[in-house]
Amino acid sequence: MGAGDGERPPGAATPAAAGKKAVPRPKRGARLRTALDSAVAAGPPPGPARPGFWRSPLRGPWLTAVFGLILLVGITVLFVTGLLSYIAYNPDLAALNDQTPDKGWLGFYLFAWPTSPYWLYRLTQGVHVVLGIVLVPVLLAKLWSVIPKLLEWPPVRSAGHGIERLSLLLLVGGAGFEFVTGILNVQLHYIFPGSFYTLHFYGAWVFIGAFVVHVTFRLPRAIRAVRAGHAQPEAGSDEAAGLVSPRPAEPTISRRGAVGMVGLGSLALLVVTAGQSIGGWWRQTALLAPHGQEPGSGPNGFQINKTAASVGIRASDIGPAWRLTVRGAGRQVVLTREEVLAMKQYEAALPIACVEGWSTPDQLWSGVRLTDLAALVGQGRDTPRVLVESVQRGGSFSSVVLRDNQVRDHRSLLAVRVNGAVLSPDHGYPARVIVPGAPGVNNTKWVTRLTFGEPA
Numbered sequence: 001m002g003a004g005d006g007e008r009p010p011g012a013a014t015p016a017a018a019g020k021k022a023v024p025r026p027k028r029g030a031r032l033r034t035a036l037d038s039a040v041a042a043g044p045p046p047g048p049a050r051p052g053f054w055r056s057p058l059r060g061p062w063l064t065a066v067f068g069l070i071l072l073v074g075i076t077v078l079f080v081t082g083l084l085s086y087i088a089y090n091p092d093l094a095a096l097n098d099q100t101p102d103k104g105w106l107g108f109y110l111f112a113w114p115t116s117p118y119w120l121y122r123l124t125q126g127v128h129v130v131l132g133i134v135l136v137p138v139l140l141a142k143l144w145s146v147i148p149k150l151l152e153w154p155p156v157r158s159a160g161h162g163i164e165r166l167s168l169l170l171l172v173g174g175a176g177f178e179f180v181t182g183i184l185n186v187q188l189h190y191i192f193p194g195s196f197y198t199l200h201f202y203g204a205w206v207f208i209g210a211f212v213v214h215v216t217f218r219l220p221r222a223i224r225a226v227r228a229g230h231a232q233p234e235a236g237s238d239e240a241a242g243l244v245s246p247r248p249a250e251p252t253i254s255r256r257g258a259v260g261m262v263g264l265g266s267l268a269l270l271v272v273t274a275g276q277s278i279g280g281w282w283r284q285t286a287l288l289a290p291h292g293q294e295p296g297s298g299p300n301g302f303q304i305n306k307t308a309a310s311v312g313i314r315a316s317d318i319g320p321a322w323r324l325t326v327r328g329a330g331r332q333v334v335l336t337r338e339e340v341l342a343m344k345q346y347e348a349a350l351p352i353a354c355v356e357g358w359s360t361p362d363q364l365w366s367g368v369r370l371t372d373l374a375a376l377v378g379q380g381r382d383t384p385r386v387l388v389e390s391v392q393r394g395g396s397f398s399s400v401v402l403r404d405n406q407v408r409d410h411r412s413l414l415a416v417r418v419n420g421a422v423l424s425p426d427h428g429y430p431a432r433v434i435v436p437g438a439p440g441v442n443n444t445k446w447v448t449r450l451t452f453g454e455p456a
Contacts, residue, residue, distance in 0.1 A: 043153070044153030044154075045153075048147070048151045049151050049153040051148060051235070051242075051246050052245065052247050053148075054147060054148045055245050055247060055248055055249040056245065056248065056249065057232070057245065057248035057249060057250070057251040058145075058251065058253070058255050058258050059145055059148065059243045060230075060232045060233065060240065060243050060244050061221070061222075061225035061228075061239060061240065061241050061244075062225050062228070062229065062230040062231075062232075062255060063145050063230075063255050063258065063259070064142065064145040064146055064222075064225070064241075064243060065221075065222035065223075065225035065226045066226060066259055067138055067141050067142035067145060067259075067262070068142060068218065068222050069222055069223075069226065070135075070138050071135065071138055071139065071142055072215060072219070074131060074135045074138070075135070075208075075211060077127065078128060078132055078135070079204065079208050081124045081125070081127050081128035081131075082128055082204055083109060084124045084128075085124065085125050085128060085439070086100075086110075086201065087109070087110055087111060087113050088113045088121050088125075088437070088439050089113075089439060090112075090113060090401065090402070090403050090442075091103070091107065091110065092107060092110045093401050093403055094387075096399055096401065097400060097401055099195050099197030099198055099201075099396070100195075100197055100198045100202070101198075103201070106201075106205055112403055112405055113403070113406075113437065113438075114405070115405060115406055115411070115412070115435065115438075116409075116436065117437070118350055118351075118411065118436035118437050119351065119353075119437075120437050121353045121437050121439055122277065122351055122353035122359045125353055125354070125355060125357060125359075125439070126274075126276075126277030126278075126353070126357055126359060127277075128357070129186055129273075129277070129356065129357025130270065130274045130276075130357060132179065132182050132183070133186070133270075133273050133288070134266045134269050134270050134273070135179075135266070136179060136183075136266075136269065137262045137265035137266050137269070138262055138266060139175060139179065141258070141262045143172065145243065146243065148242055148245075149241070149242050149243060150172070152242060164217065167210045167213045168210075168214065170206060170209070170210035171207065171210035171211055171213075171214050174203060174206050174208075174210055174211075175207060177203050177207070178200065178203050178204055178207050181199060181200050181203065182200065185200070185355075185356060186289070186290075186356045186357055187288075187290060188290050188356070195396075221241065225239075225241075230255050230256065232244060269288070271285055272285055272286065272287040272288045272289075273286060273288050273289055273292070274286070275289070275292050276289035276292030276293075276358040276359070277357055277358065277359055279359070279361050280361075286358075289357070289358055290356075290358075291303045291304075291305070291354070291356065292358055299418055299419035299420055299421035300418060300419070300421060300423070300426075300427050302352070302360045302361070302363060303352065303354075303358055303359075304426045304427065305356075305440055305441070306395055307426045308425040308426050308446070310394070310395065311392035311393060311394045311395040312392060312393030312394045313391065313392055313393075313425065317446065318391070318429055318430050318446060320337075322391075322430050322448070323335065323336060323448070324336075324337075324340055324414075324431060324447065324448065324449070324450070325448065325450070326373050326374075326376050326377055326449075326450050327377060327449070327450070327451045327452065328374060328377035328378065328379050328384075328451060328453050329377055329378040329379060329452070329453060331377040331378055332377065333376045333377055337416075337430050337431070340367075340368060340416060340430075340431060341416060343368045344368070344369075344372065345366050345367060345368065345416075346366065346367070346368070346369050346410070346413060347364060347365065347366045348364075348365050348366075348411035348412075348413055348434065348436070349362040349365075350362060350363065350365060350411060350434055350435075350436050352440045352443060353440055354439065354440040354441070355439055355440070355441070363419055364418065364419050364420070365413055365415040365417070365418050365434045366413070366415065366417045366418075367415035367416045367417065367431065367434075368413060368414045368416075369410060369412065369413060369414075370383070370386065370407045370412045370414060370433075370450075371407065371408060371410070371412075373450055374386070374407065374452045377452060379452050379453065382404075383404060383407045383452065384404050384407070384452055385401055385403055385404050385407060385452075385453065386401070386407050386450055386451065386453075387399065387400075387401050387449075387450070387451040388401070388402060388433050388444045388447055388449075388450060389444075389447070389448055389449040389450075389451075390444050390445060390446045390447055390448060391448045392445070392446055396441070397441040397442070397444070399444070400441070400442050400444055402433070402435060402438070402442065406435050407452075409435070409436055411434075411435075411436045412433070412434070412435045412436065413433070413434050414431050414432070414433060414450070415431065415432050415433070415434045416430065416431050427445065428444075428445030428446055428447070429446075430446075431446075432444060432445040432446065
Protein backbone atom coordinates (compact mmCIF):
# COMPACT_ATOMS: atom_id res chain seq x y z
CA MET A 1 0.00 0.00 0.00
CA GLY A 2 1.02 3.66 -0.39
CA ALA A 3 1.80 6.12 2.35
CA GLY A 4 -1.56 7.69 1.95
CA ASP A 5 -3.19 4.39 2.91
CA GLY A 6 -1.85 4.60 6.52
CA GLU A 7 1.63 3.14 6.20
CA ARG A 8 4.32 5.24 7.99
CA PRO A 9 7.67 5.79 6.40
CA PRO A 10 10.55 3.97 8.09
CA GLY A 11 11.84 5.87 11.18
CA ALA A 12 8.69 8.04 11.46
CA ALA A 13 7.51 8.72 15.02
CA THR A 14 4.27 7.22 16.20
CA PRO A 15 1.47 9.66 17.05
CA ALA A 16 1.87 8.82 20.74
CA ALA A 17 5.58 9.50 20.73
CA ALA A 18 5.54 12.49 18.44
CA GLY A 19 5.12 14.97 21.27
CA LYS A 20 7.69 13.36 23.61
CA LYS A 21 11.46 13.83 23.76
CA ALA A 22 13.83 10.85 24.10
CA VAL A 23 15.38 10.57 27.58
CA PRO A 24 19.13 9.80 27.34
CA ARG A 25 20.50 6.98 29.50
CA PRO A 26 22.78 8.13 32.35
CA LYS A 27 26.47 7.73 31.64
CA ARG A 28 28.40 5.04 33.47
CA GLY A 29 30.17 7.53 35.74
CA ALA A 30 26.87 9.11 36.70
CA ARG A 31 25.35 5.71 37.45
CA LEU A 32 28.32 4.89 39.66
CA ARG A 33 27.98 8.17 41.57
CA THR A 34 24.26 7.51 42.00
CA ALA A 35 24.97 4.06 43.39
CA LEU A 36 27.57 5.46 45.80
CA ASP A 37 25.20 8.21 46.90
CA SER A 38 22.51 5.62 47.54
CA ALA A 39 24.96 3.49 49.56
CA VAL A 40 26.01 6.49 51.63
CA ALA A 41 22.39 7.54 52.18
CA ALA A 42 21.40 4.03 53.27
CA GLY A 43 24.17 3.98 55.87
CA PRO A 44 26.54 1.15 56.74
CA PRO A 45 25.21 -2.37 57.16
CA PRO A 46 24.99 -3.82 60.66
CA GLY A 47 28.34 -4.92 62.03
CA PRO A 48 31.93 -3.62 62.09
CA ALA A 49 31.34 -1.04 59.35
CA ARG A 50 29.23 1.05 61.77
CA PRO A 51 31.21 3.62 63.80
CA GLY A 52 29.47 2.65 67.04
CA PHE A 53 30.60 -0.96 66.68
CA TRP A 54 34.12 -0.11 67.91
CA ARG A 55 33.81 1.25 71.46
CA SER A 56 37.36 1.35 72.80
CA PRO A 57 38.04 4.78 74.33
CA LEU A 58 41.74 4.41 73.47
CA ARG A 59 41.42 4.70 69.72
CA GLY A 60 42.16 8.13 68.41
CA PRO A 61 44.61 10.16 66.34
CA TRP A 62 47.21 10.49 69.12
CA LEU A 63 47.57 6.75 69.73
CA THR A 64 47.61 5.94 66.02
CA ALA A 65 50.15 8.68 65.34
CA VAL A 66 52.52 7.47 68.09
CA PHE A 67 52.54 3.92 66.74
CA GLY A 68 52.80 5.22 63.18
CA LEU A 69 55.86 7.36 63.90
CA ILE A 70 57.59 4.46 65.66
CA LEU A 71 56.93 2.28 62.62
CA LEU A 72 58.14 5.03 60.30
CA VAL A 73 61.58 4.91 61.89
CA GLY A 74 61.65 1.15 62.42
CA ILE A 75 60.47 0.14 58.96
CA THR A 76 62.92 2.56 57.33
CA VAL A 77 65.77 0.84 59.18
CA LEU A 78 64.33 -2.57 58.27
CA PHE A 79 64.20 -1.68 54.58
CA VAL A 80 67.73 -0.27 54.48
CA THR A 81 69.24 -3.25 56.32
CA GLY A 82 67.26 -5.58 54.04
CA LEU A 83 68.79 -3.92 50.98
CA LEU A 84 72.23 -4.29 52.53
CA SER A 85 71.60 -7.97 53.14
CA TYR A 86 70.74 -8.42 49.47
CA ILE A 87 73.88 -6.55 48.39
CA ALA A 88 76.06 -8.84 50.53
CA TYR A 89 75.14 -11.81 48.34
CA ASN A 90 76.78 -10.19 45.28
CA PRO A 91 73.64 -10.82 43.18
CA ASP A 92 74.99 -8.78 40.26
CA LEU A 93 78.14 -10.90 40.05
CA ALA A 94 76.69 -14.17 38.74
CA ALA A 95 73.33 -15.79 38.10
CA LEU A 96 73.85 -18.53 40.67
CA ASN A 97 74.36 -15.87 43.39
CA ASP A 98 71.00 -14.30 42.64
CA GLN A 99 67.92 -15.91 44.15
CA THR A 100 65.77 -13.06 42.75
CA PRO A 101 66.08 -13.13 38.94
CA ASP A 102 64.66 -10.45 36.66
CA LYS A 103 65.08 -7.75 39.28
CA GLY A 104 65.79 -5.19 36.52
CA TRP A 105 66.05 -1.63 37.74
CA LEU A 106 65.35 -2.76 41.31
CA GLY A 107 69.05 -3.60 41.46
CA PHE A 108 70.17 -0.04 40.72
CA TYR A 109 71.79 0.39 44.14
CA LEU A 110 74.08 -2.68 44.13
CA PHE A 111 77.79 -2.25 44.88
CA ALA A 112 80.77 -4.40 45.80
CA TRP A 113 80.20 -5.64 49.36
CA PRO A 114 83.27 -4.85 51.50
CA THR A 115 85.26 -7.31 53.60
CA SER A 116 86.02 -4.71 56.28
CA PRO A 117 84.82 -4.33 58.90
CA TYR A 118 84.53 -8.11 59.02
CA TRP A 119 81.53 -7.92 61.38
CA LEU A 120 79.48 -5.68 59.06
CA TYR A 121 77.03 -8.34 57.85
CA ARG A 122 76.71 -9.71 61.36
CA LEU A 123 75.62 -6.26 62.52
CA THR A 124 73.29 -5.28 59.67
CA GLN A 125 71.51 -8.63 59.44
CA GLY A 126 71.27 -8.95 63.21
CA VAL A 127 69.61 -5.54 63.38
CA HIS A 128 67.29 -6.45 60.48
CA VAL A 129 65.99 -9.66 62.06
CA VAL A 130 65.84 -8.56 65.69
CA LEU A 131 64.19 -5.24 64.86
CA GLY A 132 61.64 -7.01 62.65
CA ILE A 133 60.61 -9.23 65.57
CA VAL A 134 60.63 -6.37 68.09
CA LEU A 135 58.29 -4.30 65.90
CA VAL A 136 55.58 -6.99 65.78
CA PRO A 137 53.67 -5.68 68.84
CA VAL A 138 53.85 -2.12 67.46
CA LEU A 139 52.56 -3.24 64.07
CA LEU A 140 49.67 -5.17 65.62
CA ALA A 141 48.80 -2.24 67.88
CA LYS A 142 48.83 0.15 64.93
CA LEU A 143 46.50 -2.12 62.95
CA TRP A 144 44.20 -2.44 65.97
CA SER A 145 44.07 1.33 66.33
CA VAL A 146 42.91 1.90 62.73
CA ILE A 147 40.37 -0.93 62.39
CA PRO A 148 37.44 1.56 62.15
CA LYS A 149 39.17 3.25 59.20
CA LEU A 150 39.99 -0.03 57.48
CA LEU A 151 36.31 -1.03 57.60
CA GLU A 152 34.78 2.38 56.95
CA TRP A 153 31.60 2.74 54.84
CA PRO A 154 31.35 3.02 51.93
CA PRO A 155 34.63 1.27 51.05
CA VAL A 156 35.18 3.59 48.07
CA ARG A 157 33.76 7.12 47.73
CA SER A 158 35.59 8.35 44.64
CA ALA A 159 38.39 7.48 42.23
CA GLY A 160 40.96 9.27 44.40
CA HIS A 161 39.65 7.57 47.51
CA GLY A 162 39.79 4.24 45.69
CA ILE A 163 43.48 4.74 44.90
CA GLU A 164 44.16 5.57 48.54
CA ARG A 165 42.27 2.44 49.64
CA LEU A 166 44.26 0.32 47.21
CA SER A 167 47.52 1.67 48.60
CA LEU A 168 46.21 0.89 52.08
CA LEU A 169 45.42 -2.68 51.02
CA LEU A 170 48.94 -3.09 49.64
CA LEU A 171 50.36 -1.52 52.81
CA VAL A 172 48.53 -3.79 55.25
CA GLY A 173 48.87 -6.88 53.06
CA GLY A 174 52.52 -6.18 52.33
CA ALA A 175 53.35 -5.63 55.99
CA GLY A 176 51.66 -8.88 56.96
CA PHE A 177 53.39 -10.82 54.20
CA GLU A 178 56.87 -9.45 54.92
CA PHE A 179 56.67 -9.94 58.67
CA VAL A 180 55.13 -13.43 58.43
CA THR A 181 57.57 -14.75 55.81
CA GLY A 182 60.53 -13.21 57.63
CA ILE A 183 59.59 -14.66 61.02
CA LEU A 184 58.84 -18.10 59.58
CA ASN A 185 62.23 -18.11 57.86
CA VAL A 186 63.96 -17.14 61.10
CA GLN A 187 62.15 -19.92 62.94
CA LEU A 188 63.09 -22.44 60.21
CA HIS A 189 59.43 -23.08 59.37
CA TYR A 190 59.17 -21.42 55.96
CA ILE A 191 56.02 -22.87 54.37
CA PHE A 192 55.34 -20.58 51.39
CA PRO A 193 55.71 -21.99 47.86
CA GLY A 194 58.70 -20.58 46.03
CA SER A 195 62.00 -19.16 47.19
CA PHE A 196 61.99 -17.08 50.36
CA TYR A 197 64.57 -14.75 48.82
CA THR A 198 62.47 -14.03 45.73
CA LEU A 199 59.15 -13.56 47.54
CA HIS A 200 60.64 -11.52 50.38
CA PHE A 201 62.57 -9.30 47.97
CA TYR A 202 59.68 -8.41 45.68
CA GLY A 203 57.24 -8.27 48.58
CA ALA A 204 59.48 -5.70 50.24
CA TRP A 205 59.39 -3.43 47.18
CA VAL A 206 55.59 -3.64 46.92
CA PHE A 207 55.26 -2.90 50.61
CA ILE A 208 57.71 -0.01 50.65
CA GLY A 209 55.98 1.59 47.66
CA ALA A 210 52.65 1.57 49.49
CA PHE A 211 54.42 2.69 52.66
CA VAL A 212 55.89 5.76 50.95
CA VAL A 213 52.48 6.72 49.55
CA HIS A 214 50.88 6.32 52.97
CA VAL A 215 53.56 8.34 54.74
CA THR A 216 53.31 11.11 52.16
CA PHE A 217 49.60 11.55 52.83
CA ARG A 218 49.53 10.85 56.58
CA LEU A 219 52.76 12.18 58.07
CA PRO A 220 51.63 15.83 58.45
CA ARG A 221 48.45 14.72 60.22
CA ALA A 222 50.41 12.35 62.49
CA ILE A 223 52.79 15.12 63.53
CA ARG A 224 49.87 17.45 64.30
CA ALA A 225 48.18 14.75 66.36
CA VAL A 226 51.28 14.14 68.48
CA ARG A 227 51.84 17.85 69.02
CA ALA A 228 48.20 18.30 70.04
CA GLY A 229 48.70 15.90 72.94
CA HIS A 230 46.72 12.85 73.99
CA ALA A 231 43.46 14.67 74.73
CA GLN A 232 40.73 12.92 72.71
CA PRO A 233 38.93 15.04 70.06
CA GLU A 234 35.17 14.79 69.60
CA ALA A 235 33.84 11.94 67.48
CA GLY A 236 32.92 13.07 63.98
CA SER A 237 35.31 16.02 63.94
CA ASP A 238 38.10 16.36 61.39
CA GLU A 239 40.65 15.87 64.16
CA ALA A 240 39.04 12.56 65.14
CA ALA A 241 39.91 11.19 61.65
CA GLY A 242 37.18 8.56 61.92
CA LEU A 243 39.01 6.78 64.74
CA VAL A 244 37.16 8.05 67.82
CA SER A 245 34.09 6.06 68.88
CA PRO A 246 30.82 8.04 69.09
CA ARG A 247 29.86 6.01 72.20
CA PRO A 248 33.08 4.88 73.88
CA ALA A 249 33.12 2.38 76.72
CA GLU A 250 34.63 3.12 80.10
CA PRO A 251 38.43 3.06 79.94
CA THR A 252 40.37 0.40 81.84
CA ILE A 253 43.80 1.74 80.87
CA SER A 254 45.12 5.08 79.69
CA ARG A 255 46.47 5.69 76.20
CA ARG A 256 49.94 6.20 77.62
CA GLY A 257 49.49 2.94 79.50
CA ALA A 258 48.61 1.20 76.21
CA VAL A 259 51.79 2.53 74.63
CA GLY A 260 53.76 1.30 77.62
CA MET A 261 52.17 -2.15 77.41
CA VAL A 262 53.11 -2.44 73.73
CA GLY A 263 56.61 -1.26 74.59
CA LEU A 264 56.94 -3.99 77.23
CA GLY A 265 55.90 -6.57 74.65
CA SER A 266 58.60 -5.34 72.28
CA LEU A 267 61.15 -5.34 75.11
CA ALA A 268 60.29 -8.95 75.97
CA LEU A 269 60.81 -10.00 72.35
CA LEU A 270 64.12 -8.15 72.30
CA VAL A 271 65.30 -10.03 75.38
CA VAL A 272 64.42 -13.48 74.01
CA THR A 273 65.78 -12.81 70.51
CA ALA A 274 68.73 -10.41 70.48
CA GLY A 275 71.15 -12.82 72.13
CA GLN A 276 71.50 -14.74 68.87
CA SER A 277 73.30 -11.72 67.41
CA ILE A 278 74.84 -10.04 70.45
CA GLY A 279 76.58 -13.14 71.77
CA GLY A 280 78.22 -13.61 75.15
CA TRP A 281 75.95 -14.01 78.18
CA TRP A 282 72.98 -12.83 76.12
CA ARG A 283 72.92 -16.10 74.18
CA GLN A 284 71.33 -17.76 77.21
CA THR A 285 68.25 -15.56 76.75
CA ALA A 286 67.74 -16.24 73.02
CA LEU A 287 64.76 -18.52 73.64
CA LEU A 288 62.96 -17.65 70.38
CA ALA A 289 66.02 -18.12 68.17
CA PRO A 290 66.57 -21.70 66.92
CA HIS A 291 70.30 -21.07 66.51
CA GLY A 292 70.57 -18.51 69.26
CA GLN A 293 72.06 -20.49 72.13
CA GLU A 294 75.37 -22.34 72.17
CA PRO A 295 74.73 -25.77 70.61
CA GLY A 296 77.59 -27.61 72.27
CA SER A 297 81.14 -27.50 73.55
CA GLY A 298 84.56 -28.10 72.08
CA PRO A 299 86.31 -26.56 69.05
CA ASN A 300 83.41 -27.41 66.71
CA GLY A 301 80.71 -26.55 69.25
CA PHE A 302 79.12 -23.60 67.48
CA GLN A 303 76.03 -23.02 65.35
CA ILE A 304 75.30 -25.08 62.24
CA ASN A 305 72.71 -24.07 59.67
CA LYS A 306 72.73 -27.23 57.56
CA THR A 307 74.23 -30.58 58.49
CA ALA A 308 76.14 -32.86 56.16
CA ALA A 309 73.30 -35.37 56.16
CA SER A 310 70.66 -32.74 55.33
CA VAL A 311 72.37 -31.85 52.03
CA GLY A 312 73.20 -35.39 50.94
CA ILE A 313 76.88 -35.57 51.89
CA ARG A 314 78.12 -39.18 51.83
CA ALA A 315 81.14 -40.60 53.59
CA SER A 316 82.75 -41.29 50.21
CA ASP A 317 82.38 -37.63 49.23
CA ILE A 318 84.62 -36.42 52.03
CA GLY A 319 86.76 -39.51 52.60
CA PRO A 320 90.30 -40.33 51.40
CA ALA A 321 89.20 -40.08 47.77
CA TRP A 322 88.31 -36.40 48.15
CA ARG A 323 90.21 -34.06 45.87
CA LEU A 324 90.38 -30.30 45.48
CA THR A 325 90.46 -29.12 41.88
CA VAL A 326 91.86 -25.62 41.27
CA ARG A 327 91.34 -24.11 37.81
CA GLY A 328 92.13 -20.81 36.12
CA ALA A 329 93.92 -19.20 33.18
CA GLY A 330 93.69 -22.44 31.21
CA ARG A 331 95.44 -24.46 33.89
CA GLN A 332 94.25 -27.05 36.38
CA VAL A 333 95.77 -28.46 39.57
CA VAL A 334 94.31 -31.35 41.58
CA LEU A 335 95.26 -31.59 45.26
CA THR A 336 94.76 -34.24 47.91
CA ARG A 337 93.95 -33.21 51.46
CA GLU A 338 97.54 -33.95 52.48
CA GLU A 339 98.81 -31.63 49.76
CA VAL A 340 96.47 -28.87 50.95
CA LEU A 341 97.76 -29.34 54.50
CA ALA A 342 101.35 -29.16 53.22
CA MET A 343 100.80 -25.63 51.86
CA LYS A 344 101.50 -22.64 54.09
CA GLN A 345 98.72 -22.28 56.67
CA TYR A 346 97.29 -18.98 57.93
CA GLU A 347 94.80 -18.05 60.65
CA ALA A 348 91.84 -15.67 60.75
CA ALA A 349 89.38 -14.97 63.59
CA LEU A 350 86.00 -14.57 61.91
CA PRO A 351 82.34 -15.21 62.81
CA ILE A 352 79.62 -16.96 60.83
CA ALA A 353 76.57 -14.71 60.31
CA CYS A 354 73.35 -15.98 58.76
CA VAL A 355 70.41 -14.37 56.94
CA GLU A 356 68.22 -15.75 59.75
CA GLY A 357 69.83 -13.25 62.13
CA TRP A 358 71.97 -15.57 64.22
CA SER A 359 75.74 -15.39 64.34
CA THR A 360 78.60 -17.10 66.09
CA PRO A 361 81.36 -15.52 68.12
CA ASP A 362 84.68 -15.15 66.30
CA GLN A 363 86.11 -18.59 65.54
CA LEU A 364 89.80 -19.13 64.87
CA TRP A 365 90.04 -20.63 61.39
CA SER A 366 93.23 -21.94 59.80
CA GLY A 367 93.92 -22.96 56.24
CA VAL A 368 95.30 -21.84 52.88
CA ARG A 369 94.76 -18.32 51.57
CA LEU A 370 92.62 -18.14 48.45
CA THR A 371 95.30 -16.01 46.82
CA ASP A 372 97.86 -18.80 47.30
CA LEU A 373 95.51 -21.28 45.65
CA ALA A 374 94.99 -18.84 42.77
CA ALA A 375 98.75 -18.60 42.35
CA LEU A 376 98.89 -22.36 41.69
CA VAL A 377 97.13 -21.75 38.37
CA GLY A 378 99.06 -18.65 37.40
CA GLN A 379 96.85 -15.94 38.89
CA GLY A 380 99.05 -13.11 40.13
CA ARG A 381 98.47 -10.12 42.38
CA ASP A 382 95.32 -9.12 40.50
CA THR A 383 93.47 -12.25 41.58
CA PRO A 384 90.03 -12.33 39.93
CA ARG A 385 86.76 -13.64 41.26
CA VAL A 386 86.34 -17.32 42.03
CA LEU A 387 83.59 -19.87 41.54
CA VAL A 388 83.40 -22.09 44.64
CA GLU A 389 81.69 -25.48 44.23
CA SER A 390 80.65 -27.96 46.89
CA VAL A 391 80.01 -31.70 46.85
CA GLN A 392 76.62 -31.18 48.52
CA ARG A 393 73.71 -32.68 46.57
CA GLY A 394 70.74 -30.83 48.07
CA GLY A 395 69.81 -27.48 49.51
CA SER A 396 70.50 -24.01 48.21
CA PHE A 397 73.82 -22.23 47.63
CA SER A 398 75.83 -25.35 46.79
CA SER A 399 77.96 -23.04 44.65
CA VAL A 400 78.79 -19.36 44.91
CA VAL A 401 80.89 -16.76 43.13
CA LEU A 402 83.07 -14.57 45.35
CA ARG A 403 84.11 -11.10 44.19
CA ASP A 404 87.75 -10.23 43.55
CA ASN A 405 87.99 -8.02 46.66
CA GLN A 406 86.86 -10.99 48.74
CA VAL A 407 89.40 -13.32 47.18
CA ARG A 408 92.26 -10.86 47.71
CA ASP A 409 91.56 -10.25 51.39
CA HIS A 410 94.36 -11.95 53.35
CA ARG A 411 91.76 -13.33 55.81
CA SER A 412 89.90 -15.25 53.08
CA LEU A 413 90.82 -18.89 53.52
CA LEU A 414 90.10 -22.37 52.39
CA ALA A 415 89.86 -23.50 56.00
CA VAL A 416 90.75 -27.03 57.13
CA ARG A 417 90.78 -26.45 60.88
CA VAL A 418 88.81 -24.38 63.39
CA ASN A 419 89.84 -23.45 66.91
CA GLY A 420 92.83 -25.78 66.63
CA ALA A 421 90.81 -28.85 65.63
CA VAL A 422 90.00 -30.56 62.35
CA LEU A 423 86.67 -29.40 60.90
CA SER A 424 83.76 -31.66 61.77
CA PRO A 425 81.70 -33.02 58.85
CA ASP A 426 78.84 -30.67 59.73
CA HIS A 427 81.23 -27.69 59.65
CA GLY A 428 82.53 -28.54 56.19
CA TYR A 429 85.22 -31.22 56.45
CA PRO A 430 87.53 -31.66 54.63
CA ALA A 431 87.65 -27.96 53.58
CA ARG A 432 85.40 -24.94 53.53
CA VAL A 433 85.66 -21.30 52.50
CA ILE A 434 85.66 -18.56 55.13
CA VAL A 435 85.46 -14.94 53.98
CA PRO A 436 85.25 -11.81 56.17
CA GLY A 437 81.92 -10.00 56.02
CA ALA A 438 80.17 -12.57 53.81
CA PRO A 439 76.77 -14.14 54.61
CA GLY A 440 77.02 -17.61 56.11
CA VAL A 441 75.75 -19.39 52.98
CA ASN A 442 78.57 -17.80 50.96
CA ASN A 443 81.12 -19.47 53.23
CA THR A 444 80.71 -22.69 51.25
CA LYS A 445 81.27 -26.01 53.02
CA TRP A 446 82.60 -29.32 51.59
CA VAL A 447 84.48 -27.49 48.81
CA THR A 448 85.63 -29.63 45.88
CA ARG A 449 86.47 -27.12 43.13
CA LEU A 450 87.75 -23.54 42.84
CA THR A 451 87.65 -21.82 39.45
CA PHE A 452 89.43 -18.47 39.29
CA GLY A 453 88.52 -15.86 36.71
CA GLU A 454 86.28 -17.94 34.44
CA PRO A 455 82.59 -17.13 33.92
CA ALA A 456 80.33 -18.78 36.48
